[in-house]
Amino acid sequence: MLGYYFQLALHSFRRSPGLTALMVLIMGVGVAASMTTYAVFRAVSGDPLPDKSAQLFVPQIDNLGPQNGSTRNHLPDALTYRDAMALMRARVGKRQTAIYPVVDNVVPQDGAHRAFTANGYAAYADFFPMFEARFAYGGSWNDSDDQQRANVIIIGSQLNQKLFSGANSVGRMLDLNGHDYRIVGVIDDWNPQPRFYDVNNGSGFADTPDFYLPFTRAVDLHMDTNGNNSCSGSSKPMAPGWDGWLQSECVWVSLWVELPDAAAVQRYSEFLSGYAAQQQSSGRFHWVSHVGLFDLTDWLDHEGVVPPEAKVSLLVAAGFLLVCLVNTIGLLLAKIMRRAGEIGVRRALGASRGAIYRQFIAEAVMVGVAGGVLGLALTAAGVLSTDLLFEPEIARLAHTNVSLIGLTLLVSIFATVVAAIYPAWRAARVQPSWQLKSQ
């Protein structure tokens, strides 16, 4: 029976090719607009560590006070050095790491290549197991390297490719701006997107980091932060020099803790409130210091990682698809009702209402498939041209894959079938006697 319905549908397409082409075109364009914007939205709003994100938390401490514009819902999004160090020493979480972004000059030792700039992070040993970093060679440094401020370094696969042609470089030395580091690990193709641990510096979609070195070592070398440094909390001029900055109320250090269960979260919350209360009673804060503890997904949301462009364009594209849908209902209605006579004959010859209904749904499925195929081609073109619309670092995240292809076809067919329900119902209600009489 199904084959017969498709035959009937093909026949009807041949009879009104213009209207059919119009429906396919409109459906294709509507689906492509939604799918292209969805591809971008999906890329920027994904969970960077799906199996771990519920256990990773960011503590916040209000060291600004209400007169500097901080409120319970708007706390500084980084910590001062002294607070970060106090939380690191307390070791209340299962794992914890202070992090800050750095930039340095790599000086190749082959004498042939010019020095170049590399981006990296200063972190603690816990960073790597906590964030499930994958290593191509070697592994993380350990806690005693952190304590001894060791000159060890972990490099990314791109830097390893550039300097060592991708060979195992563990044990070799790397010159960063005149300082030698011993390579202990090479990170494999690991770059969670968005880069949750650096979104507070606006680097959620930045280039893959080139290196990671111990936080303690970076501070010893006076390596400046390459991220934000906000000093609006310091009401008095700070002491000069590096140490003055470390002791100041400037916030620039990110801190992440791993809390495996609800009890650990509860314990950490209490510890954090206690710490802030203690800072208040010691006279450092002259206000009730609020604290915050965000988990990874809430943190991304709080920091507004998904660009508003991605949301607004998805919303507008969805509205556009809705208009296309309404339009298709109208056109299908026109197309089907024009064939009232044919329906009358079929009904008179014994076709049931259900058969008429199925016939037109089958016709809609065919329009949906054609629209989906067209939409697929347009979506592929759209995804390729997303760099016209979005920042290059965001545009390159959007890509066509099997799930997007499947979704495009599915949305197109589903939308067309939804559009066909009412016209098909109308068709099934055609009175055969009335139609035959008027012929």
Add this chain to the structure above:
Amino acid sequence: MQIKPILRALWHHKAGTVLIVLQIALTLAIVCNSLFIIHQRVVRLSRPSGVDEDHVLMIQNQWIGSPTPQQARALMSSDLETLRRTPGVADVFASNAYPLGSGGWSKGVRYTMDQKSATSPTAIYFADEHALSTLGLTLVAGRNFRSEEVGQMAARDSLMPKVIIITKALADKLFPGDSAVGKTICIGNAPPSTIIGVVDRLQTWIGSFSDAWVERSTLVPFRLLMSGTTYLVRARPGELTEVAQAAPKALFAANPLRVIGPKDVQTFSQIRAAAYRSDRGMAILMGVICLVLLATTAAGIVGLTSFWVSQRRKHIGVRRALGATRGDILGYFCTENLLISFGGVMVGAVLAVGLNLLLVDRFEMERLSLAYVVVGTVALLLLGQSAVFVPALRASRLSPAEVTRSV
């Protein structure tokens, strides 16, 4: 033209009528908001930066080997000298940031040191006596820095300028209706600084949070001595491209112990394109969606009206036979469309405002000006009339004898 029979005919085609009304309403809602977004983005990306953009480029430079402040001072002086000697270079100065750049410094501005919270934020640009002529800024009051006023500052020193130059936007915010020159303000936690000059316009670096104070900038007379710096270079007319190639080469020739990467030399037109990329993209996307949407709606109207015409062939024939002119038939379909469109735009205006409220609430957009609703309404009514015209004309040309024959 009698409206009652038209309404009665529409009642027989409830479903089709409702669909077109709905489609016109949704189209109006989306088109109004899209046009509004386009307008906002275009206003944003056509803001002048204050810089004479056709003649200025920036070079980001890092020295290798973590120079001390004293070493950095000598390196910077010799680099500035090298750049000045480069053919095609008109002027140059060293700074920490540049307008439309992606990062920089900002400080709170207070009138006095004991004022609790800042009156306005301001972007901080390190400058010397060459800054105004390099960027092509116009002094509207006061004077430029003198070379003896330009000091040095290490990375972690507190910023304590004696004299500053501010933008007109900042002056107007701090001293509305009064001259700012000669007055003092506190930058960050510093003791009071005297305003010696006011420049017409100088945009801040681009960060999403700096949108509210986009032209409130301050120039401070210091060389910032860090391991790297940004040189702003003004080329003689027509020599920008040559300078962009020659300047880094000259710097490397003078001292190879530095890093200037491929993305570290940019002209202001490149900087502007990068800064406003997403604004331009958004405007283009919205424009394309508007056009396709209007075309879709027009196609829908043509399709449905054609269907109605074909359904009412006999009806039209009878009317013609009973004395209706071609104009009457044409007028009938046009009026019918006008009625439907009118219903559509009424619903659409409500939807447009509703959608805008959602955008205001969720995306901190501004309120939709009603002018957009009016323009959108007129555009959709015109679109409806032009879409219905061809099928209506075809209907009016039906020969009464032919279409009534089968009765």
